[in-house]
Amino acid sequence: MSLPLSIPLWLPAAAAFLGLFLPGVASRVLVILGALGTLAWSIWAILDFERSAKGLQDVTDQVWIKQLGIHYKLGVDGLNLFLIALAAFIFLACLVWAAMKEWENASLFFFFLGVAESAVLGALMAQDLALFVLFFDLMLLPFLFLAGIWGPEATRVAAITKLFIYTLVGSLLMLAAAIATGVLVAQHSGNDISFAFSDLAKTPLPKGSQEWIFLCFAAAFLVKMPAFPFHGWMPDGYRNMPLPVLAVFSAVLSKVAAYGFLRVVLPIFPDASAHFQDLMLVLGLGSILYGSAMAFTTSEARLVLGYSSIAQLGFIVLGIFALNGDGAQGAILQAVNHGLVVAPAFVIVAYLAERTHGSEDIRDMGGIAFRAPVLATLFLIVTFANLAMPGSSNFAGEFLILLGVFHSKLVIAAIAFTGVGLAAVYSLRLFIRTMHNRVGAEVVSRDISFREGLVLVPLVAVIVALAFVPQFALKKGAPSIDRAVGKAQLITQPEITAVK
Amino acid sequence: MVLAAISKPTIDWAGVSPIIALLGGSIVVLLAGLLRGRFIREQLVPFLTVVAFGATIGLGIWQWDEAKDLFVAKGSQGALRLDDLTLMITFIVAVTGIGAVLLSWRALAPREAAHGEYFALMLTSAAGMVILAAAQNLVTVFLGLELLSVPLYVLCATEMRRERSLESGLKYLIIGSVGSATFLYGLAFIYGGTGATDFRDIATSISGGAAHDSLLLTGIALTLVGLAFKASVAPFHQWTPDVYEGAPTPVTAWMAVATKAAAFGGLLRIMDVALIDAHADWAPAVAALAAVTIVVGNVGALSQSSLKRLLAWSSVAQAGYLLAGVVGASKLGVQATVFYLSIYLFMNIAAFAVIIARERETPFGDDLRAVAGIGTSRPLLAWPLTLAMLSLAGMPATAGFIGKFTLIDAASSAGYTWLGIVIVIGSMISLAYYLKVVAAIWMRPAAVAAEVTTTADGSPRLAGADPAAERADWEVTLVAVLAGAAIVVFGVIPSPLLNLAADAGKSLGLF
Known part of the structure; x- marks a missing residue:
């Protein structure tokens, strides 16, 4: 038996909505329970998944707007399964973290977080292009309010305006492109208009249409990630989000963009994907180099993580546009890994800031490990994962990505290898400057309390667990991921039979 | 002795009923506003207006999915057409009307301009909007446009002691008249080019070869411009910000939505039928x-x-x-x-x-x-x-x-x-x-x-602020x-x- 996907999808938003009418404490508990329910479902879904390896599972397919051919179609397969679990887990962790802090107008805060979770899950589960676009745009809205109401008062309005316009420039172009896709496919196939992925993939569009549509979609995804040079909103956006919100934003939202390439772009626009492969690889490479360099030079802790995310997402773009099974599997694995690494990293930044009288500048930190061995150990694990230490799951992810690129574009792979080294440089720099060195002037070090540990330890535990069994995530996802890149792979490497 | 052979059009009273509800309502409201009781003016008159709009919606639902020509005289195809497009525009207008009445209920404007007149003008312009959307004859189109415009000019100026309101009304009157004149000129050209005033006759004439007649093309352009004024389409939109700002806010809400709906209803019918x-x-x-x-x-x-x-x-x-x-x-x-x-x-x-x-x-x-x-x-x-x-x-x-x-x-x-x-x-x-x-x-x-609380020249508060309470x-x-x-x-x-x-x-x- 299986649960209709709508239940885990809407549970967080429903709990959040009810929470609006309850006093502060009760609303937190309710939202956390909602997120917990969704996480429980996603774990069960992973365990239950193996029963068949082909196609979507737990499909919900209803006609939502008949006039426009939009289906309310949800489904789970190897491509989105682990990302859904990642989203559910990170949201729960950050909700728990946020619940330990005091917020002005708390029930509204948790309302927006709950809505954000449902929107993200919706984008990941959607099997209809219009529905995907709707959720993809919708998931940004709660963050507009979260940053705008609870961010630092002096700069927040300017920052969210920038963030919002920047990211929606891409998203709205994607909306127009998505509608054009539906209309063109209907015209070419002679069927009634339908936006379901399965219907769209049946009729390939002419190459010319594919190309401009591809560019619109790529704009949306690259801005949301963000990838160099579309990251202009990132520094201000990151500075103005409260840390629990930022942790979710950085860990989960960027992955939806990467996922979008694999779910939408590669299967529906394979010719264009092959056509723009080099461009995308170069953009990925640029993100790795630029992100690494910036992460190494900036001194704001949260921006170090922000720029390192740009670099990591560069790797993910490389993996996707290797256009083969290895690269794409590595990309999905790395997306999960990065989400799992960056969220505890933001938790640690918050804890560090609490020990330096609120400063998040790494020049004010230092020597914290001296009186906080547990915190230092946990941070070290996160750091090792971030720099893809052999043995960590991130190593497996980056290895697969580089293997994939190595097979398709040797030169790109060779340059990308430097990115692995650069990751070690900026990750270790962050660790050493905060944990080792001379004790900072304002630093009052103490080890983590039980409450702090409650948030951080489970996050780190999952990193450790995944380090032992990365193949767990890989094996279940492989067939779906291979199918996603199959068409585009046939075009670039016709000698390989794409679907193994 | 027969003076002239006027052929009386056959009238489908059921089809005309939504318009009758609006125009009849406006007369009732106007008369009720003459009564002296304060309760009648301030409570009953708005209530009757809501009833008139509600009756319009009810009659519209009754006539839903009918498609018929109204006022069919001999040799013509009917001045108005009642179909689902007309009714949808009617619903939009009437729902907006109910909203606008509620917003006007305790506003300053009807108190200054007298309740009966204010709400009667609103109903009259609503009737004009429905006629504009339903018209399928060049003459009735223009009739509808004017019937909707003239009451609006007045409504804009109903806050009579506020300069900006008067300015808004005057500006709307002048620019609106330019729009109407352009529109009428365009209609005349279309008539000149095709020799017909009924929309379907115009269509027949165009498909019969009049399509590239320069008279017709000029007519189309001018008609388009005339409606563009009403729907505030650039570059004929310049009046919009000033008029919206100056008019009493309930009136702004009314014309922003309802006028636009009617103008687009008319536009669709002219463009897609004639x-x-x-x-x-x-x-x-x-x-x-x-x-x-x-x-x-x-x-x-x-x-x-x-x-x-x-x-x-x-x-x-x-x-x-x-x-x-x-x-x-x-x-x-x-x-x-x-x-x-x-x-x-x-x-x-x-x-x-x-x-x-x-x-x-x-x-x-x-x-x-x-x-x-x-x-x-x-x-x-x-x-x-x-x-x-x-x-x-x-x-x-x-x-x-x-x-x-x-x-x-x-x-x-x-x-x-x-x-x-x-x-x-x-x-x-x-x-x-x-x-x-x-x-x-x-x-x-x-x-x-x-x-x-005061501006530089000593006048109290900003434009639109209701000084009452x-x-x-x-x-x-x-x-x-x-x-x-x-x-x-x-x-x-x-x-x-x-x-x-x-x-x-x-x-x-x-x-």
């Missing part, structure tokens, strides 16, 4: 107008700090979006336009209701400061305005998203994908000013009232909340409304 075979000639022109309007409207709105002016510019931009549905001359296009008009109703009524509420509660009039910080202090006003802004910007989970979706869908199905992209570029620009409002609501502290009226909040709820409901469950719009789309006999 001039359908000249489609190849006018479609590029309409597409160009749409693109220009979208850009001009959105850029113009960027620097506004008065909410009414901001909404005026945004209404220019929205007119551009709506034109995208007209360009294709297709069933889908009519459906998209009608759907967008109906959700446009909720978005604008929600926004104007909040503006009115804040005009009455604060001394800031319609300035952006009036809504600053209401996210915490007045959530029942903050949410509707937020939803209205997000919906106007086309954010998902609001009706505006579905509306934009249908319009882009219609444009790209008609081969105007580039226009769809212009729409999304317009939406991007529009985010900057809609977000400004959202940011004021939620992210800025409430403005301090003391600093602006600082009070919160429940009916205004109710209108805002209902309209805000409708925005979400039709954003999540748009199918019922889309089906109605699709029926309207089918009624013109397009593909």
